[in-house]
Structure formats: structure tokens, C-alpha cells
Amino acid sequence: xxxxxxxxxxxxxxxxxxxxxxxxxxxxxxxxxxxxxxxxxxxxxxxxxxxxxxxxxxxxxxxxxxxxxxxxxxxxxxxxxxxxxxxxxxxxxxxxxxxxxxxxxxxxxxxxxxxxxxxxxxxxxxxxxxxxxxxxxxxxxxxxxxxxxxxxxxxxxxxxxxxxxxxxxxxxxxxxxxxxxxxxxxxxxxxxxxxxxxxxxxxxxxxxxxxxxxxxxxxxxxxxxxxxxxxxxxxxxxxxxxxxxxxxxxxxxxxxxxxxxxxxxxxxxxxxxxxxxxxxxxxxxxxxxxxxxx
Amino acid sequence: xxxxxxxxxxxxxxxxxxxxxxxxxxxxxxxxxxxxxxxxxxxxxxxxxxxxxxxxxxxxxxxxxxxxxxxxxxxxxxxxxxxxxxxxxxxxxxxxxxxxxxxxxxxxxxxxxxxxxxxxxxxxxxxxxxxxxxxxxxxxxxxxxxxxxxxxxxxxxxxxxxxxxxxxxxxxxxxxxxxxxxxxxxxxxxxxxxxxxxxxxxxxxxxxxxxxxxxxxxxxxxxxxxxxxxxxxxxxxxxxxxxxxxxxxxxxxxxxxxxxxxxxxxxxxxxxxxxxxxxxxxxxxxxxxxxxxxxxxxxxxxxxxxxxxxxxxxxxxxxxx
Amino acid sequence: xxxxxxxxxxxxxxxxxxxxxxxxxxxxxxxxxxxxxxxxxxxxxxxxxxxxxxxxxxxxxxxxxxxxxxxxxxxxxxxxxxxxxxxxxxxxxxxxxxxxxxxxxxxxxxxxxxxxxxxxxxxxxxxxxxxxxxxxxxxxxxxxxxxxxxxxxxxxxxxxxxxxxxxxxxxxxxxxxxxxxxxxxxxxxxxxxxxxxxxxxxxxxxxxxxxxxxxxxxxxxxxxxxxxxxxxxxxxxxxxxxxxxxxxxxxxxxxxxxxxx
Numbered sequence: 043x044x045x046x047x048x049x050x051x052x053x054x055x056x057x058x059x060x061x062x063x064x065x066x067x068x069x070x071x072x073x074x075x076x077x078x079x080x081x082x083x084x085x086x087x088x089x090x091x092x093x094x095x096x097x098x099x100x101x102x103x104x105x106x107x108x109x110x111x112x113x114x115x116x117x118x119x120x121x122x123x124x125x126x127x128x129x130x131x132x133x134x135x136x137x138x139x140x141x142x143x144x145x146x147x148x149x150x151x152x153x154x155x156x157x158x159x160x161x162x163x164x165x166x167x168x169x170x171x172x173x174x175x176x177x178x179x180x181x182x183x184x185x186x187x188x189x190x191x192x193x194x195x196x197x198x199x200x201x202x203x204x205x206x207x208x209x210x211x212x213x214x215x216x217x218x219x220x221x222x223x224x225x226x227x228x229x230x231x232x233x234x235x236x237x238x239x240x241x242x243x244x245x246x247x248x249x250x251x252x253x254x255x256x257x258x259x260x261x262x263x264x265x266x267x268x269x270x271x272x273x274x275x276x277x278x279x280x281x282x283x284x285x286x287x288x289x290x291x292x293x294x295x296x297x298x299x300x301x302x303x304x305x306x307x308x309x310x311x312x313x314x315x316x317x318x319x320x321x322x323x324x325x326x327x328x329x330x331x332x333x334x335x336x
Numbered sequence: 337x338x339x340x341x342x343x344x345x346x347x348x349x350x351x352x353x354x355x356x357x358x359x360x361x362x363x364x365x366x367x368x369x370x371x372x373x374x375x376x377x378x379x380x381x382x383x384x385x386x387x388x389x390x391x392x393x394x395x396x397x398x399x400x401x402x403x404x405x406x407x408x409x410x411x412x413x414x415x416x417x418x419x420x421x422x423x424x425x426x427x428x429x430x431x432x433x434x435x436x437x438x439x440x441x442x443x444x445x446x447x448x449x450x451x452x453x454x455x456x457x458x459x460x461x462x463x464x465x466x467x468x469x470x471x472x473x474x475x476x477x478x479x480x481x482x483x484x485x486x487x488x489x490x491x492x493x494x495x496x497x498x499x500x501x502x503x504x505x506x507x508x509x510x511x512x513x514x515x516x517x518x519x520x521x522x523x524x525x526x527x528x529x530x531x532x533x534x535x536x537x538x539x540x541x542x543x544x545x546x547x548x549x550x551x552x553x554x555x556x557x558x559x560x561x562x563x564x565x566x567x568x569x570x571x572x573x574x575x576x577x578x579x580x581x582x583x584x585x586x587x588x589x590x591x592x593x594x595x596x597x598x599x600x601x602x603x604x605x606x607x608x609x610x611x612x613x614x615x616x617x618x619x620x621x622x623x624x625x626x627x628x629x630x631x632x633x634x635x636x637x638x639x640x641x642x643x644x645x646x647x648x649x650x651x652x653x654x655x656x657x
Numbered sequence: 658x659x660x661x662x663x664x665x666x667x668x669x670x671x672x673x674x675x676x677x678x679x680x681x682x683x684x685x686x687x688x689x690x691x692x693x694x695x696x697x698x699x700x701x702x703x704x705x706x707x708x709x710x711x712x713x714x715x716x717x718x719x720x721x722x723x724x725x726x727x728x729x730x731x732x733x734x735x736x737x738x739x740x741x742x743x744x745x746x747x748x749x750x751x752x753x754x755x756x757x758x759x760x761x762x763x764x765x766x767x768x769x770x771x772x773x774x775x776x777x778x779x780x781x782x783x784x785x786x787x788x789x790x791x792x793x794x795x796x797x798x799x800x801x802x803x804x805x806x807x808x809x810x811x812x813x814x815x816x817x818x819x820x821x822x823x824x825x826x827x828x829x830x831x832x833x834x835x836x837x838x839x840x841x842x843x844x845x846x847x848x849x850x851x852x853x854x855x856x857x858x859x860x861x862x863x864x865x866x867x868x869x870x871x872x873x874x875x876x877x878x879x880x881x882x883x884x885x886x887x888x889x890x891x892x893x894x895x896x897x898x899x900x901x902x903x904x905x906x907x908x909x910x911x912x913x914x915x916x917x918x
Contacts, residue, residue, distance in 0.1 A: 079442060133622055139441055140388045141621050144578060147571060148621070151614035159608070271453055271567075274446055308461045315454040319447060323435050326443045509788045512764075513781045516772045519761040526721070526759075527773045527832050528747035529781065537782075637812075 050185075051300045057189035059296025060196025061258075064251030065269060066276040066288050067203060068244030074220050074283020075240045078131060078142050082149035083248055084270035085157075086126075090119045090252025091261045092157060095166045098256075108171040112253040119249025120242050127241040132234070150266070157263065165260040188258065195254055199247060200289050207285065216240060220283055272299075272311075275318040281331025290329060350492055354485040362484045364600050369495040370552045371572060372592030376502060376585070377545035378573035383582035384506060385538050386518030388445045390570050391452025392546055394432065395425040397565030399547025401459060404472045404554040414478055418494070418551040425547020426540050428455070433539035437532050440521070449567055456565035471561035475554040491552055498545055503585055505541065514538050575613060579620055581627025590628055672735075673698045673836055673868050674720075679729035681719055681892075688715040690892035692729070696836070696870060701862040703883035704872045714756055716872070716889070717838045721753050722746045733836065752834035756841045758821035760828065762814030766805050769813050769824055771796040773831025803827035804853065819850040826854070830861070837861070839871035843878055851875070855882050880904070 069083045094115035101107035130149070134142045170188060177184035207213040219226045219236050227233045255261075272295060280291025295314055302310040321328060354362055378392045399421035406417040432451045439447055459466050466472065481487045505511050516524045517531055525531050554560045563569060572595070573588065580591025595613070602612050624631055674696040681688045696702060706716055718724045720731055722743045730739045738746055747753075761769050774792045775781055783791075800806045803823050808816060813824060822842065829837060842858065843851040855878055861867045873879050879886065879900075886903045888896040896906040903909055 079446075130618070137621075137625075139445070140382070141625060143388060143390075143442075143445060144574065144617055144621050147574075148614040148617035151610035152618075155608045155611035155614070159611075267568075271450070275450070278446060312454060312457050312461070315450050315457070318450050319435065319454070322443055322447045322450070323438060326439055504787075505784050507787045507789070508785060509775045509781045509783045509791065511784075512768065512772060512788045513776070515764065516761055519763055520759060523755075523759045523761065523828070524772075525743040526747055526753055527776045527828065528744050529776055530742075530744050534781075 047304075051304060052297065053185055053189060053193075055297035055300030056293065057186075057192045057296070058299055059293040060193045061251065061255060062269070062272055062276050062295055063196050063289055063292035064199055064247060064254065066273045066280075066292055067199065067285065068247045068251075069273055070277045070280070070282055070284065070288040071203075072241055072244040073277065075216055076131075076135070076237050078134070079146065080131075080244075081143065081146035081270065082153055083244070084266035084273060085150045085153040086119060086122065086245055087248045087252040087255070087269070088261075088266040089122065089153060089157060090115045090249035091256040091265070092161050092166065092252075093118050093249070094253035094256040095168055095261055096161075098168050102169075108168070108257070112250065112256075115253035115256075116246050116249035119252070120246035123242045123245025123248075124238065126245075127238050131241060132237070135237070150270075154263070154266070163263060165262045166256075167260045168257045170257045192254055192258075195250070196292075199250065200285070203247075203285055212239070272314065275314050278318050278326075278328055279321050281328025283332070284328065284330040287328050287330030347496070351489075354488060359484045362488050364596060366484075366488050366491050366556055368592050368596045369491050370549050370556065371576065371596060372589040373495045373498055373552070374546055374549040375573035375576040375580075375588030375592050376499060377542045377549065379577050379582055379585075379588045380502065380506075380514070380538060380542040380545075382574070382577060383584075383587065384511065384514045384518060385535060387440060387535075388574070389436075389448040390445050390567060390574070391432075391448035391450070391455070392542070392573055393565050393567070393569035394452045394455035395429050395543035395546040396550040396553075396569065397455060397459060397560075397562070398428045399425040399550030400554050400560045400564050401466060401472070401550075402547065403551035404475045404560045405466070407475050407555065408472060414481070414555065418548060421547045421551030422544040423547075425550065426544040428547075429540045429543025430536070433536050433543065437535040437539060449570070452565060452567055452570050456562055456567075459565055460562040466562070469562065471559055472554075473559040475558055475560065477555035481555070487556060491556070494548070494552065498548055499586075499589070502541075502545060506585055510534075510537075575617055577627070578617065579627055581629030581631075581633070583626060584629040584633060587627055587629045594628070671697050673700075673733065674870075675732040676720070677730045677732070679719060679731070680727045681715065681724065682727055683715070687892040689719060689729075689889075692889065692892070692894055694887050694894060694897060696868060698835075698868050699862070699866055700885055701859065701869050701883060702871075702885040702887065703879045704870060704887050704889065705879060706872055706889045714840055717753060717840055721751060721838065747832055747834075750833075750835040751838065752829040752832040752836075753838040754822075754825045754829040754840060754842060756844060758818070758825045760813050760821060760824050762812070764813055765810050766813050766816065766824055767796060767800065767809040770799050770803075770805075770827050770831050773828045774799065777831060777833045799827055799831055803830070803857070818845040819847065822846060823854065826857070835868060837867050837869045839869060841873055842871055843873065843875060851878065858882065 065084060065087050069080055072078055072080050072083070094111045097111035097114045098107055101110055104110070126149075130145060134145050178187040178190050179185070205213075207217055215226060215231055215236060216239075219233065223233055226236070276288060276291040276295050278291075279294055280287030280289070294317070298313050298317060299310045302313050306313070350365075353365060374392075374396055378389065381387055381389045381392070402421040402424040403414070403417040406412045406420060407414065412420075432448075432455075436444055436447050436451065460468055462468065463470075476482070477487055477490075481490050506514075513524070513529060513534055516527075517529070517534060521531055550564065553564070576591030576595045577588040578591070579594050580589065581587030598612070598616070599609060603609050606612075620627065626634060672695050676692055676694050679689045679692040704716065715724065719726050722738070722741045722745070725740050730737055732738065733746070733749060733751060736749070738749065738751075741749075761772065764772070771788065771792055774795050775788065778792065778795075780791060797806070797809070800809055803826060805820065805823055805827060808820060813821070816824065822845065826839070826842060829839075839858065843854050846854060858869060858871070859882055862869050871883070883900060885898065886896070886900055887894060888903060888906075888909050890908075890912050895912070896903045896909045
């Protein structure tokens with residue numbers, strides 16, 4: 043096994059991890075702040091991918107069609123997120139866990155079918171824009187430049203979120219809300235608006251993730267089911283509500299996947315589950331999470 | 337005693353069913369019974385113990401494969417296969433449950449989900465043994481049970497028997513201990529119960545009955561696939577239980593009737609069954625949280641508590657503490 | 658001193674509970690700071706713990722295995738039970754009534770009490786006999802003693818606060834303890850209820866030989882019923898002994914009695 047193969051796998055894993063990070067960060071944020079595990083997060087992500095396809099389809103004759111589509115998809119999903127939060131999610135904040143989970147689980151089913159209704163069942167393919175079509179050479183080795191793009195977007199979002207949470211007033215409020223809703227509410231800041239804001243933000247990122255995913259291979263039905271479990275694994279391993287944890291968790295899962303392809307291709311997901319199960323058993327709040335949320 | 341009157345009536349109707357309806361509906365009835373058993377076994381963990389398992393299909397699938405493989409590869413008689421299904425499913429539940437009961441709440445839900453998917457992938461990948469993605473075909477019931485009606489009666493007897501056993505357990509000291517664990521885990525520790533151990537025992541029993549249901553499914557459907565283990569399958573008993581009502585023993589069975597009928601009906605004219613059931617679930621969660629039977633019980637309880645002696649100084653929430 | 662050991666427990670010894678050098682810190686605050694004390698069998702004692710609101714329950718939590726101790730040991734009837742899990746400690750003979758009623762809201766009062774009794778009788782692994790047939794007499798008797806008979810079939814969640822505390826006590830008694838910890842047994846009760854409850858506590862102690870340790874806010878209850886007191890302030894024992902002695906203790910006066918209305 044030579045070094046170039048290892049590096050190739052490493053980069054592939056990193057790219058995959060970044061993709062997962064984009065998806066899982068919203069999930070983790072929403073759970074950390076609102077204590078709602080959004081099963082439908084990946085389904086909405088998929089909607090983001092399909093929306094990106096539709097926008098691209100309309101704009102494909104324009105020079106920056108692809109990039110605009112990505113932005114539009116992310117914004118569209120933010121709007122969808124706002125609607126979903128107001129109509130549905132809001133109603134289960136005070137409910138018990140099973141009811142919350144059931145609601146988001148039901149959403150998975152509904153969104154899955156709605157996608158079928160709107161976009162049909164055939165796979166969708168987006169042609170990659172020329173900017174990221176060819177390979178990029180790092181250390182003399184060719185890498186899919188789109189991979190690099192994904193990694194950059196991932197890190198960009200990570201830094202953006204970090205800056206938002208650490209450096210802005212709104213971000214501080216969000217972090218405070220994770221620790222004590224009552225306190226934040228007592229300070230006169232309306233909790234419901236924070237929740238809405240967080241949910242919208244989480245979905246904006248999911249939309250971005252979906253749109254960024256869109257040109258990779260094709261967009262198919264059922265992608266959401268495949269990836270939501272991996273996203274859960276990421277959040278479990280990294281820790282709910284922790285940005286750093288989600289990043290680390292994503293990279294771990296991405297790399298486990300990439301490297302197990304080498305020696306046990308069918309076992310990739312099995313390995314990820316085992317790691318997840320081990321973390322859940324030894325340290326349920328994840329590597330970087332806080333033990334409060336039991 | 338009025339309650340038992342209703343049950344007797346239902347059972348007699350069930351016995352007479354083949355005389356009243358055609359083969360298609362007999363098939364639906366078998367499906368209702370099998371999935372209902374699956375759902376009731378799930379409710380041992382959810383309604384009685386208070387934890388949401390999103391991976392209960394793992395034991396259903398293991399049971400299905402145990403019976404399926406035995407019937408296809410050996411000539412072991414069906415009843416023994418079913419017993420084997422229960423044992424293997426129980427073992428699986430013992431191993432996985434050992435880890436799951438160390439957690440509660442959302443972590444329990446996620447771990448059961450992960451284990452469910454793990455089981456699915458193992459069965460999926462183990463092509464040489466299980467046939468993997470191709471599934472297992474040619475699971476034929478013995479001649480005696482070959483006709484739809486015969487298999488129906490067979491299923492009816494086994495499911496009724498299984499439900500009776502689970503019902504006895506629910507009314508036993510063990511069953512009440514499970515409810516105590518659900519109501520107040522901490523208190524239960526402080527009266528001397530090793531909560532984890534009891535949760536594991538309950539988990540295993542629930543798994544065994546799920547395995548029995550899975551075992552019945554194979555010969556009914558004539559084939560099985562790894563899908564029987566995945567989280568969509570795990571969702572079915574959850575839906576049934578929520579619709580029927582988790583706080584009464586037969587709630588999940590009522591849910592099974594509603595769910596299966598609804599599915600048979602809806603899939604008759606549209607492919608968008610997931611959309612339908614998704615909407616139904618959201619409706620139930622938001623407006624009828626106790627399910628159908630819960631709604632009925634609520635009416636009865638309000639009536640009963642108004643007839644009590646001293647008026648309580650404060651009407652505190654019955655259950656959310 | 659003659660000691661007879663049964664199942665590892667010193668059954669005839671007089672010291673039922675011994676706490677040695679108990680230390681526990683929570684986030685920088687010393688909940689217990691080298692606490693030492695002993696309880697004799699048959700005592701009816703009160704622990705006054707302050708400052709008010711500073712981890713009163715922590716004390717019982719440490720003794721009953723709910724929190725792990727930082728250092729120190731707890732002995733029950735000669736057996737070292739430090740850091741044992743709660744269920745093992747209960748099985749050994751210690752029961753606890755919680756400050757905030759810790760009952761089973763959806764079960765009836767009868768079922769609440771019966772659960773404790775069946776557990777104590779080690780009959781919870783019975784699967785095929787209806788629970789309704791078991792432990793009827795014992796449950797009804799305990800309900801009678803606790804004054805809850807008329808609520809037997811009431812769902813516990815809708816009982817009044819005072820009755821919930823009674824139920825709390827009944828559940829603890831269901832475990833047939835030799836040593837009973839009562840965490841503010843009369844909190845939220847009216848004057849009459851307080852009297853009834855404490856008379857019951859006194860009866861349990863005198864007629865049934867239960868050793869009881871309770872904590873309380875209400876000083877009239879403390880001085881009206883406890884025959885021994887132990888006073889903790891900021892995690893340290895500042896006084897111990899019979900009520901008159903403790904009352905006369907200067908430090909106690911300074912810290913507590915001056916504050917009491």
C-alpha cells in the first residue's frame with residue numbers, strides 16, 4: 043500500500059466528512075439548542091439538492107448558474123425551514139421525547155413522497171461547472187477538484203458558525219440558550235424567536251449541503267435515508283450541540299468510511315455503527331458534548 | 337367484566353371471519369395479527385417501560401430469518417421453527433439489549449436505531465448465509481397450513497396465545513415493576529429494584545415475541561428480505577402503537593387494525609402511502625396523543641375521578657413529572 | 658460488646674449507622690466536609706442542615722448511594738455500604754422518603770404502596786400471577802397506618818401535596834426498613850397534617866422500633882420530636898447531642914436559631 047493511495051483515501055474521507063459536517067452541523071445545532079432531534083434533516087437536505095437541480099436547470103445557460111443555484115437552494119431551504127418550524131416543530135417543544143421524534147419521523151415520510159410528487163422518480167444529474175470539472179494537483183497527485191471545493195465549503199461553514207457563535211451577540215444568546223433557557227428568557231429575550239432562528243439557520247446550512255452535494259454523482263430518492271443515520275452517528279460521536287464535536291465526528295466518520303473501503307468495503311457502515319455504539323455506551327454525550335442532556 | 341365480554345365477542349368474530357369474507361381479506365387479517373403481535377411486543381418496551389425503541393424490527397427480522405432458514409434448509413416442523421425464532425430473537429435482544437438498557441431517552445432511541453440498522457446490514461451483507469439482498473424465497477408452510485384459512489387460524493391461535501401470555505406478564509408483579517420503572521425510575525431504584533437488570537429482562541421478552549411475529553411472517557409471505565430489519569420496518573409498530581394507544585394493552589393491536597386497513601385501502605388507489613401515514617401520525621401526535629384507546633380511556637377516567645370523595649386541592653398532571 | 662453477625666450485618670450491635678470522614682464537593686462547594694456521626698438503633702433523630710437550601714438532600718444522597726462520595730465511609734450495621742447503588746442499600750434495610758414526593762403518578766395509591774411491598778418481598782420476578790392477588794393484606798395495612806385507605810383506588814397523581822407526602826412515607830415503609838431517612842417529611846403540610854404525620858413517625862419509632870433520621874425546616878417539629886440532633890453548617894458538623902444541649906450551643910444559636918421566625 044503506497045502513500046499516494048493513503049493520501050487519496052484521506053482526501054476522499056475528508057471530503058466525505060465535510061459533506062457530513064454540513065449536514066450534521068445543522069442537526070447538532072438544532073438539538074443542542076432546542077432538544078429536538080430532527081429526523082427529517084436529511085430529507086430536507088435532499089430537498090435542497092433537488093431545488094439546486096431545478097434552479098440549475100433554469101439557469102444553466104448563464105455563466106454562474108451553478109453557483110447561484112447553490113445559493114438559491116440554501117435560501118429556499120431556509121424559508122422552508124421557517125415555515126416548518128412555525129407550523130409543526132413549534133407545537134412539540136413542550137411535549138415528551140417520543141412525540142417529538144414521531145413528528146420528525148413522520149416528516150421524513152411526508153417529505154420523501156412530496157419529493158416524488160414534485161420531481162418524479164428518475165435520477166437527476168447536474169453537469170459540473172467547468173471551474174470544478176478538472177482535477178487539481180496537490181503534491182503532484184490529481185484530486186477531484188470538486189472534492190476540494192466541498193472541503194473548502196465545509197471549513198468555511200465551520201469557521202462561519204464558530205464566528206457566529208463566539209463573536210456575535212446573537213450567537214452568544216444561542217449558546218446561552220443551550221445552557222439555560224430560563225435564564226435567557228428571564229433576560230427578556232424571546233425564546234421562541236431564538237428557536238425559529240436556530241432552526242432556520244440549521245436548515246440554511248442543510249440546504250447549502252444538499253446543493254453542494256447535488257453535482258456529485260446523481261440525485262436519487264432514498265439518499266436521505268442513507269445519510270441521516272451517518273449524520274446521527276456523527277452527532278453522537280462528536281457530541282450534541284458542540285460545533286467542534288460535529289467537525290471532529292464528521293471527519294472520523296468520513297475517514298472510517300474511506301479507509302474501510304480499502305480492506306472491508308461492505309463493512310464500512312458496520313464499522314461506523316460499532317464506533318457509534320461504543321461511544322454511546324461509554325460516553326453517551328459524545329467526545330465534546332456536555333453530560334447535561336440525558 | 338364488560339371488557340371481557342367485548343374481547344370474547346371479538347374473538348368469536350375472528351373465528352367466524354373466513355365464513356364472512358374472501359381470501360384477500362383473510363390475508364389482510366393475518367397481516368393484522370402478525371404485525372399486531374409485533375406492535376404489542378414493542379409496546380412492552382414503549383408503553384410499559386417508557387422507552388422508545390427505533391430498532392425493534394431487528395428482532396422481528398432475526399425471528400423471520402430463523403424460521404425462514406430452518407424451513408428452507410431443513411425439514412424442522414413449523415412450530416419448532418417458531419420456538420427457534422423466539423430463542424434466537426431473544427438472544428439477539430439479550431446481546432444488544434445489554435448495551436441499550438444502559439441508556440435512556442434519546443440515547444436509547446438512537447442506540448436501538450443504530451443496532452437495528454446494524455442487524456439489517458449484517459443480514460444484508462452475509463450473502464452466503466442469508467442470501468443477502470436477494471432475500472429468501474420459497475418459505476412454504478406445511479400442507480396442513482397451506483390454505484389461506486388454515487394459516488389464518490394457525491396465526492390466530494398463536495397470536496392469541498402470545499397476547500395472553502404478554503397480558504399475564506403485564507398484570508404480574510414484573511409487569512407492574514416495569515410500569516414503576518416508566519413512571520419513576522429513580523424511585524424504583526430506591527425501593528430496591530436493579531432497574532437495568534429488569535429493563536434487560538423486559539427487553540428480551542419483548543424481543544422474543546417480536547421474533548415470534550417475524551417467524552409467522554415468513555411462511556405467510558412465502559419470502560423474506562433484509563428489509564424486515566430496517567428502520568422503516570421498525571417504524572411500523574411505533575405507528576401502530578401511537579395510533580391505537582400505548583397505555584392500554586390492546587392499543588397496538590387496535591392500531592394494527594387501523595393501520596393495515598388504512599394501508600390496504602390507500603395503496604389501492606395511490607402509491608403515496610408514506611405521505612398518508614405521515615400525515616396521520618402528525619395528526620395523532622398533535623391532537624390525539626393517547627391514541628384511539630387513550631381517547632376512550634380519558635373519557636372514562638374523567639367520569640370516574642369526578643365521582644371520587646374529597647376534592648383534591650390541586651389537580652396535578654397525571655404523568656408528566 | 659456482644660455482636661451477632663447475620664449475612665454480614667451486625668444485627669445485635671447498637672450502632673446502626675456510622676458515617677466516617679464523609680467528604681463531598683460539588684463544583685467547588687463543600688457539601689459535606691469531614692462529617693462524622695453515629696446513629697444508635699431506635700433513635701429518632703433530626704439533622705439540621707444549612708445554610709438553607711444548600712444541598713440538604715445531598716446528605717441523604719450520599720448516604721443512600723445516589724451520589725458517589727469523594728472520600729469517607731458509610732457503615733450500616735457494620736457493613737461498609739459506601740458508594741453502593743441505591744437498590745442494594747434499600748435491600749439491606751435503609752429506606753428513604755424524598756423531599757419532593759417521588760411517587761408513581763399514574764398508578765393508584767394502592768399500587769404505589771404495593772410496588773414497594775412486593776419488591777421487599779422479592780416477588781417482582783413473578784410473571785404469571787396477577788399482582789392484584791398478592792400482598793393484599795400488607796398493602797391495606799400499610800395504607801391504613803399511613804392514613805391513605807380512602808385513597809386506595811385514586812390515581813396518585815391527583816392527590817393533594819400533603820397526601821402525596823404521606824404516600825411518599827408509605828412507600829418508604831413498604832420496603833420494611835430498619836433505618837428510615839425522611840427528607841422534610843412535613844414540607845407543604847398544614848398544621849394538622851404535620852401533627853398527624855409526626856405522630857405517625859413517633860409511633861413508627863416507638864412501637865415498631867424503626868430508627869429514623871429526618872431533616873426539617875420547621876424547628877418546632879425538630880424540637881418537638883427529635884430526641885437527638887445533629888447540626889451541619891456549610892458541610893461541617895457544628896453540634897450534636899440532645900436538643901437541650903444543641904439549643905444551648907453558642908455557635909448553633911448564632912447560626913440558626915437567630916434566623917428562625
